[in-house]
Structures are given as structure tokens and as C-alpha cells.
Amino acid sequence: MTKPVVCFFLVFCIRVSGAADDVSRWEKQASEVTIIRDNYGIPHIYGKTDALAVCGLMYAQCEDDFNRVETNYITAMGCMAEAKGEREIFADLRMKLFVDPEKLKQEYTQSPPWLKALMDAFADGINYYLYRNPGVRPGLLTHFEPWMALAFTEGSIGGDIEQIPVSSLEKFYGGRLVFGQDNSDQMQDRGGSNGFAIAPANTVARHAMLLINPHTSLFFRSEVHMNSEQGLNAYGAVTWGQFFIYQGFNETCGWMHTSSGADAIDYYLETVVEKFGKFYYQYGNELRPFNEKKIRLNYIQNGIMKGREITVFYSHHGPVIGEKDGKWITVRLMVKHERALIQSYLRTKAAGYKDFNRIMRLRTNSSNNTVYADRDGNIAYYHGNFIPVRDRKYDWSEPVDGSVPGTEWKGLHSLKEMITIRNPSNGWIQNCNSTPFRACGDNSSIKDDYPVYMAPEPENARSLHAISVLQGKKDFTFEKLIAAAYDPYLTGFAELIPSLVAAFDNLSLQEERAREDLSGPVDLLRNWDLRYGVNSVPTTLAVYYGQELNSRNSRNEKPAGLSGDPEVLQVDALASAVMKLEHDFGTWKVPWGEINRYQRVTGALVQQFNDGMPSLPVPFVSGRWGSLAAFESRTYPGTRMMYGTRGNSFVAVVEFGEKVRAKSILAGGISGDPASPHFSDQSQMYVEGKFKDVLFYREDVENNTALRYHPGFD
Numbered sequence: 001m002t003k004p005v006v007c008f009f010l011v012f013c014i015r016v017s018g019a020a021d022d023v024s025r026w027e028k029q030a031s032e033v034t035i036i037r038d039n040y041g042i043p044h045i046y047g048k049t050d051a052l053a054v055c056g057l058m059y060a061q062c063e064d065d066f067n068r069v070e071t072n073y074i075t076a077m078g079c080m081a082e083a084k085g086e087r088e089i090f091a092d093l094r095m096k097l098f099v100d101p102e103k104l105k106q107e108y109t110q111s112p113p114w115l116k117a118l119m120d121a122f123a124d125g126i127n128y129y130l131y132r133n134p135g136v137r138p139g140l141l142t143h144f145e146p147w148m149a150l151a152f153t154e155g156s157i158g159g160d161i162e163q164i165p166v167s168s169l170e171k172f173y174g175g176r177l178v179f180g181q182d183n184s185d186q187m188q189d190r191g192g193s194n195g196f197a198i199a200p201a202n203t204v205a206r207h208a209m210l211l212i213n214p215h216t217s218l219f220f221r222s223e224v225h226m227n228s229e230q231g232l233n234a235y236g237a238v239t240w241g242q243f244f245i246y247q248g249f250n251e252t253c254g255w256m257h258t259s260s261g262a263d264a265i266d267y268y269l270e271t272v273v274e275k276f277g278k279f280y281y282q283y284g285n286e287l288r289p290f291n292e293k294k295i296r297l298n299y300i301q302n303g304i305m306k307g308r309e310i311t312v313f314y315s316h317h318g319p320v321i322g323e324k325d326g327k328w329i330t331v332r333l334m335v336k337h338e339r340a341l342i343q344s345y346l347r348t349k350a351a352g353y354k355d356f357n358r359i360m361r362l363r364t365n366s367s368n369n370t371v372y373a374d375r376d377g378n379i380a381y382y383h384g385n386f387i388p389v390r391d392r393k394y395d396w397s398e399p400v401d402g403s404v405p406g407t408e409w410k411g412l413h414s415l416k417e418m419i420t421i422r423n424p425s426n427g428w429i430q431n432c433n434s435t436p437f438r439a440c441g442d443n444s445s446i447k448d449d450y451p452v453y454m455a456p457e458p459e460n461a462r463s464l465h466a467i468s469v470l471q472g473k474k475d476f477t478f479e480k481l482i483a484a485a486y487d488p489y490l491t492g493f494a495e496l497i498p499s500l501v502a503a504f505d506n507l508s509l510q511e512e513r514a515r516e517d518l519s520g521p522v523d524l525l526r527n528w529d530l531r532y533g534v535n536s537v538p539t540t541l542a543v544y545y546g547q548e549l550n551s552r553n554s555r556n557e558k559p560a561g562l563s564g565d566p567e568v569l570q571v572d573a574l575a576s577a578v579m580k581l582e583h584d585f586g587t588w589k590v591p592w593g594e595i596n597r598y599q600r601v602t603g604a605l606v607q608q609f610n611d612g613m614p615s616l617p618v619p620f621v622s623g624r625w626g627s628l629a630a631f632e633s634r635t636y637p638g639t640r641m642m643y644g645t646r647g648n649s650f651v652a653v654v655e656f657g658e659k660v661r662a663k664s665i666l667a668g669g670i671s672g673d674p675a676s677p678h679f680s681d682q683s684q685m686y687v688e689g690k691f692k693d694v695l696f697y698r699e700d701v702e703n704n705t706a707l708r709y710h711p712g713f714d
Helices: 020-031 050-076 080-084 086-096 101-110 113-132 146-151 159-163 166-173 337-349 353-360 461-470 478-485 496-505 509-526 537-555 566-585 683-688 698-702
Strands: 006-010 033-038 043-047 193-198 208-217 221-228 233-239 247-249 253-259 266-270 272-275 278-283 286-289 291-301 304-314 320-324 327-332 368-374 379-382 420-422 428-431 596-598 631-634 642-648 650-656 660-666 705-709
Touching: 020 033, 020 050, 020 113, 033 050, 033 698, 043 050, 050 080, 050 113, 050 146, 050 221, 050 233, 080 086, 080 291, 086 159, 086 166, 086 291, 086 304, 101 146, 101 337, 113 146, 113 337, 146 337, 166 320, 193 253, 193 368, 193 379, 193 461, 193 478, 208 233, 208 247, 208 253, 208 368, 208 478, 221 650, 221 660, 233 650, 247 650, 253 353, 253 650, 304 320, 337 353, 353 368, 353 379, 368 428, 368 650, 379 428, 428 461, 478 650, 478 660, 496 509, 496 537, 496 566, 509 537, 509 566, 537 566, 596 631, 596 683, 660 683
Parallel strands: 043 221, 596 642
Antiparallel strands: 006 304, 033 043, 033 705, 193 208, 193 428, 208 642, 208 650, 221 233, 233 247, 247 253, 253 368, 266 327, 272 278, 278 286, 291 304, 320 327, 368 379, 379 420, 631 642, 650 660
16 A cells, blocks of 8 residues: 655745834833742743733743743644754654644634633733843744643643544654654643542541542643633643643632543544555545645754655544554544643633532543642542543444444543532542542442543552541541541552562561571561551552562563562562662662652753752652652662652642632742742752642732732833
């Protein structure tokens, strides 16, 4: 079968500067916006209108870390190769299959006036920042257009799009391989999260409470506060470059998103027929032509901008993203840019449960679950939000036959048909990227009442841990909810460690050598309370053992150093873990905090870790072992110590009384500039799990003002 055509050409970049009328408009808006930085540098934005608040927010975000703002849009619009080189072409192609600038421009033109005003303000805020700071050198985007806001409407860049393997696209469309890879790991938001909602009956103050605990790349989101005289007063985490609070709260309610396993994406196997150089696919009794589209992909090479043109194919299901057994694979997913942006923004102004529920009916948040709490005492949970209706006789966890009309989507499930929970009698809700059928323990929804594709997730260690710290508790306060969120017990080792100890105790006489060598480590683990801590040697042993065991299981290895009994694999894995510790540190008796470290010495998107540079000990453990306060760390080339890049990032606890009260913590600090006092002013609190007070009301902000200014005015 003929391969798609690939063409090359040269392209050129033109730097755009602000025209006189633009500058006049920017300065007028800036004069009507007030930014107040508190003692931690958190920006509190005040404007008469929502649009002015958006303009100020974007200016403040660029002040704190323009690099991350720009990189998110370079990634979202499929332009990474223009900044990083040819190796990023197929990651860019993945985005451009769904994000077409011409369509985004059309959506912008057709948007309601209020949304267009916000998108205009979004672009004005960034462009005014670049105008006022000529020393800032963008990597690629020297001018932002309003329609660009539609390219980045949810919590992760491309959301569902990133689940498509770059290697599959490269193999199908590549012509020649160019070492394609997905370098967006530092910017993704798919590692997990925790959300807890506590009903008034379970709190001392008789107010609903909410835990907001996303697990992302550590510096993936900033902490901001937006205010306007049009009813906007929202606080929380915003992904760099977004103009809405993604996870946070207003005076009435709060919302926390966790990555969802609800099936919102389907893959189709298309039966392909080639006729006279054209490609068709079978659908029922007819042959339909693939739609062909030429996508231009620019890339930088030796300082010269070049380009490649790739002809891509679409069936009515979606774009072709690969090939399997002679059939082309197409993918169908939610692509509703304007509608998603509307939903994302409107929820920041929701006036209670009824209003929030109405906004959720827009059904565009395809990659997330939502945990909710409000001032009226309601707590709620939504499992997914965009879920297509499918024929249940097909296995939707695998690609389905695209030639069969029965595999078509049959609309979307209504909100009432989805798995939702409101005010369960147990008085709490949790989700940790796990099955919704344990979201409120024994009071949860019944699995058999829903199609399999709606909630295929299994239970996980964090969910088990969350249930254990929430069930039966009736006296939650700020302090007790934070303590629950940071409880050090590791459910993931609750079976692994006793099983290891039993395997060791059952060693035969022929394994006497192993008994002598491992008796010390095993005794420590035997008596361990399964709780992490910076001074805990058993935590170190358990983590190294768990990693080694997982590695061997994934490789399907047989025991090497002991007998051939598969049960001895556990003991053999511990022996290897001990040997590694002794090799790297001279002893296996290494406290966890001496290995597990937080380090931030540059503002780079990808940290270059160095054992010789300052770092802080971290007690938290990977979420895979049940650590609610997750810290995903590992060694890097040239390091013995393990450094974290993902896990707890922005964390907040909110109480909805007559007045909202909240506490929060941010990994490192609000600024990406190492010279800023706010680059690492929260680092020590972060590793200790200590929170700062959130300044939500104007009076409190005024009383803790470190800097007040209009954007661009000194």
C-alpha cells in the first residue's frame, strides 16, 4: 500500500510588535487593573470587569514564569519542533490532528461576546507584558492572538490527545524515522490526584470542607486570586497560561479535579481499500473516501526554520493515528474547544450546587472527575463528564470494527445517567483516580448499575488509604483534615511486607547464607509500622524492595541468587535492593530523607539534578505505595539520591462557613526566577506539610500587602 507523501519546504518567522493603537488599549486596561502581591508573592488581581481581571492575571503569570506560559501554548498548538528541532515533529503532528488554527479562529469569531472579551483580554495581558519587558526573549511566540486561548482549555495540554502514542504516528506517517518522542512529560497532568469532600455533620464547625490535592509536575500550576465587580472572586490553581481557576473555590463553592478512568476515547479499525491512488474505508455496505488534509509542520535546524508537509487521513470517526494487521486505526474523542472553555470559566463563578450542576451539563471535561463542596453544606462527586453512549455488546477497552455501524456513538450520556453522588449518608467523598464504586465506602454507587466503559478503574492503594482516614471520623477541623491528607501510612506495603517476611522465614536450610545476610533488613521490616518518615530506614528498604520487585515482575524474571522457587523471588529482590544501597551509600541503613530529596536550583522546565547542590529531605513516598501526599522521585544519571518531579504541587484545604477559610501550600514558590525571593520561599513548608493562610477577602489582602501596582507601571 502506498505510503503518505511527505514534502519539505523553508519557512520564515516574523516578530510582531505592538502597534500604537494596541499600546494605547493595553495601557488603558492596565491602569484599571490592580495587582496586589502578598508576602508569598501570590498575585491578587482586581478589575472592574472579568475581562480586566483576566488581563491582569495573564500579565501576572508572565511576570512569574513567562517560559512556562509560552511553552504550554507552543505544546498545545503543535509548535514544539519550531523551538526544539525536528525530533518533536510527530508530537506536534499529534496536536495538529485536532488543533487547527483556522478552526480555532472561526470558533473565536462565533463565540458569544462575553467570551470573546475574555479571550481578547487574555491576549492583551500577555502581549502587554512582552511590550513592557523587551528584555524577555520568547522561545517562539512573540505575539499572542485571542483565539489561542481555545487551544488550551483543560488541565493538561491536549488532555486526551496526549494518550495517543507518538511512536504510532511516526511509524505510520514518518517516511523516515527522526527519533520521535514525547517530551511533554514535564508538562503533563496525568499522574494522579486526591480530592476529599467532608459534609458538615462530620466537622467540628458544622461546615462543609474540601481538600484540593492535585498530583502533577511540581511546578505545573501557579496559585492565583481573581476578582471583579461582575461577581468573580475565585482562588486556586491555574495551569500556566490559562485564564481561569482550574482547581479552587469561590465564596460559595469549591471544585477539585482528579484524572478520570471513565472511557471518553475510542479507537476504530478501518478496513482500507486503495483505488486509483485514493484510499477508501469500508462502512456497512459502502466504501467511503478518507478525507485527506495536508498539515504543515515547521522545525528549526541549525538556526534555520524548515518545514515538512504531511498528508493525513480522516474517517468520519476521526484521524488515522496508526496501523494494525493491515487496518488503519482512527481515534474519536471530545474536540469542543469553545464549549470546554465556557465550562471551565463558568464554574469559577458558580453560585452553589444547582448552578454548578447546570454547568456540568455542558459535558466537556472529558479527562476528569470532580469532587465538590459548598457553603450550603452540599458535597458531591461527578465521575467523568463527557461519556459517549455505546452498544454494550462491544468491548470498548479495545479497538472496535469501524466498518460496523453498530459501533457508532449514540450521543452522550446525560448527567443523570452518569455516576454522580450527592450528600451520602456517611458524610464524606473521596477520589484518588480509583473506582467510583468506593468513593464513599459502603455508601457508594453499585457497579452493576452502569456500563463497564463508564468506570473501568480498579481500586488503588491511595483510595484504600483515603477510606481508612475518612471513615468513622466526625470531628474534622483544618488541622485534622490536613493530617488525614498527609497520613504517613503506606497501604501499598500492607501485603507486600508481610508476604516478604513470610517468604524469608520459610527459606530452606540451603538458603542459610541468605538468612545471615538479610536477617537485619528483614527484622527492621518485620517490626515496621508501615509509616514513612525522613529518619525511617524501613521506608528506604521497602521502597527499594518494591521497585526491584516491580522491575523483575515486569521483566518476568526468575530468581537469580537463591533457589529456583518462584516464591523466593521476593527474597531475591530484597537482596538486590540491599546490594544497591550498599553499593551507592556504603550501607543499607540509610534513612529515607537522606535519599528522597526536593531540589530546585534553576527555573528550567526540566531540572538537572545534582547530588552536590543543595536539596531538602522529603518524607513523602510515591503514590503507588499508598502515600496520599505523593512525591514521585527517582535517581538520575550521575546521582545516587532520588529527586522528585511530580506529586503534591498546589494543595489547599477549604472550609465553607459564613466566610470562606482556606490554607494552602505550593511546591517551591510562585516564581520561576531563581533570583526572586518567591522562588523557594515555600519549599521548607512544602516538604514538612505545613500550610500558609489563604488571603481571600480584600481586607486580609490589604493587611498583608508586599507590593501593589498596575501592570506595567512601576
